[in-house]
Amino acid sequence: SCDYRSSRLGILKQHIRTHTGEKPFACNVCDYKAARKSSVDLHMKTHLGTHWLSTGVKPFECEICQFRTTSSQHLKTHIRTHTGEKPFTCNECDYRTGDPSGLWAHRKVHTGEKPYSCDTCNYKAAHSHNLKVHMRIHTGEKPFTCDVCGYRAGRLNNLKLHKMTHSGEKPFKCSDCDYQAARKSSLVQHLKTHKASVSVAGETLDNTCP
Structure with missing residues (x-):
């Protein structure tokens, strides 16, 4: 004092x-x-690169794609998505990334830190993006729209799953029969019709009676 x-x-x-x-x-x-x-x-x-933010100008451009940014540092980080360079390494596991913010976010896996809290319920998140997605449950916001039928979703992954109803794509296949499904959960349910142990995406599912 x-x-x-x-x-x-x-x-x-x-x-x-x-x-x-x-x-x-x-x-x-x-x-x-x-x-x-x-x-x-x-x-x-x-x-x-705040100097450029007020003008809206993005003077730093990627020579490989059309990406533009206000910051030379952001451009360096972006270029690593093309080169595959991952200089930022976790000192607790083998995780590597080309984005320093990605390493910062990854560290929360080890610390268990969840600094982002929902004001409406008890939900907590390690990353601000996860909280943003969660808040759509309360607000009803559905920013992702199907360009075929107008279906709207709060999560991009839900929209991708929905689009399979139009494309007919069924990437999940049963290893015991010809059954195919658009969702992994549907395949897991189907596997219960087989008595033998089978594998889904590297996971062994034993459906025999104990």
Whole structure:
């Protein structure tokens, strides 16, 4: 403690963090944390190329595809999707990635950290994207639309499954007979008609009576 005084509670709270070391504001790209939100906003410029954001200009262009971005660093990360380079390595497992934000997100697998909470229910997520998808359960938002019949879905994967009803695609095949299905769950249900143990996507399913 010290003799610091302030007429504003918010300013005093910020000052107290200089003693406690608390850093509640975190960068959503890397591990950077700060005691003040303004410090994180300033830090984000190193990731986002803020100089170009206000103009809408994306001066950095990939020479392989049509990808454009406001940040030279983002372009470097994107190019790794073409080269296959994965310089960022987890120090707890064999996970490797070409995107530093991907490594930051992966680390939560080991820590179990779930900092993103739903304001409506008890759902928590390790990644902001997962929370965004979850919130559609409450809002009813369905941003993915079938271009054949107008079907709408809250998840891209659900739309992909739906499109198989139009294409007739059935990627899940029974190894014991000619049965095919568009969904893995349908194949699992079908396998119960067979008595022998069979394998689905590397998983052994034993359907014999114990």
